[in-house]
Amino acid sequence: MHNQFLASFEAQVFSTTTEQSAPSNIALIKYWGKFAGQIPANPSLSYTLSLCKTLTQMAFDSTQPFSVKLYLSGELNLGFSQKIETYFKSIEMYLPWILMGSYEIQTHNTFPHSSGIASSASGFGALAQCLMDLDKNFGSKLSPEEALKKASFLARLGSGSACRSLYPGLVEWGRSEELEGSSDLYATPYPSSDVHEVFRDFHDWVLLIHEGEKSVSSSVGHSLMHEHPYGETRFAQAKANFASLKSILKSGDLQAFIALVEHEALSLHALMMMSSPPYLLMQSGTLETINRLWAYRKETGHPLFFTLDAGANVHLLFPQGPSSEAIMQFIESDLMAFTQNGGLVKDRMVF
Ligand code: PMV
Numbered sequence: 001m002h003n004q005f006l007a008s009f010e011a012q013v014f015s016t017t018t019e020q021s022a023p024s025n026i027a028l029i030k031y032w033g034k035f036a037g038q039i040p041a042n043p044s045l046s047y048t049l050s051l052c053k054t055l056t057q058m059a060f061d062s063t064q065p066f067s068v069k070l071y072l073s074g075e076l077n078l079g080f081s082q083k084i085e086t087y088f089k090s091i092e093m094y095l096p097w098i099l100m101g102s103y104e105i106q107t108h109n110t111f112p113h114s115s116g117i118a119s120s121a122s123g124f125g126a127l128a129q130c131l132m133d134l135d136k137n138f139g140s141k142l143s144p145e146e147a148l149k150k151a152s153f154l155a156r157l158g159s160g161s162a163c164r165s166l167y168p169g170l171v172e173w174g175r176s177e178e179l180e181g182s183s184d185l186y187a188t189p190y191p192s193s194d195v196h197e198v199f200r201d202f203h204d205w206v207l208l209i210h211e212g213e214k215s216v217s218s219s220v221g222h223s224l225m226h227e228h229p230y231g232e233t234r235f236a237q238a239k240a241n242f243a244s245l246k247s248i249l250k251s252g253d254l255q256a257f258i259a260l261v262e263h264e265a266l267s268l269h270a271l272m273m274m275s276s277p278p279y280l281l282m283q284s285g286t287l288e289t290i291n292r293l294w295a296y297r298k299e300t301g302h303p304l305f306f307t308l309d310a311g312a313n314v315h316l317l318f319p320q321g322p323s324s325e326a327i328m329q330f331i332e333s334d335l336m337a338f339t340q341n342g343g344l345v346k347d348r349m350v351f
Contacts (some may be wrong), residue, residue, distance in 0.1 A: 022125025033225030043174030116313025124158035125165035208343025253331030
């Protein structure tokens, strides 16, 4: 229990609707491994995307008994409705009114399902924002900053990485001596004054190599880190990488950034290959993309690089700059062949 987020409320009867949105995010330093209560084993850092979002409309009716109906892109989804019902029950101590009414939730994503773009992050981000908006009707006295922090706290309890989706730009989660105010309980915006301008206008183009369901859920992935032969080494590595990244972000050393971000992505996949049971999350198209991208970078020196989530799709990263036009043309002409159905999602982070 986290006392700072406990709340009392004034009971009122009302029905109301709120509409909120939250973007997805892509981690540069990966969160992989957690302890009880959704506490991360290491600090992580992500870019919050701009265009890939979840939009959520929530109708609450306190004259009705507690129930949740969740519609995904207009279709009632019983699995998600059940999941959200369980989630609401789990956070009652932080929002004591939450079980006192019925919810009809309409939600849709601006990006394709199963695309390797974390809809759980944007989904729980938007849901937590809706809840904090409803909280105002129950006499909440929180300032906008405190309400945002609590939304990040609540989103984390739904899906860990979701807590980072509440803030734009670069966002950190996990207590670290390297960042003042950082916490295991909620995300902290990474100060943009400590970020060189080369990192403040970045493209993330997601190449959809495989569009099916993930072969392993992230909760299974996190749990595999408990008995993992490299678990402790990995947590120490991520902490050290965060310290290195801090100075890279400040100095603007793009080559060091590229090396570190790709190493983090490959470490995540190597950890899954080395777990029991093992998982191979890449498809042949993932490997072909990486090899082609590396050859292109070697030939041209253009700063195109990649990161990966726990799946086969490739997030192609590159800064806006003199070579971005050439990079875009290369992606469209040379990398689309590795996609399953020609899928490419273009996003850009400017802050
Ligand atoms: O938030 P979860 O439990 O879905 O885990 C996310 C894990 C990664 O996306 C692989 C890494 C990260 O930090 O986002």
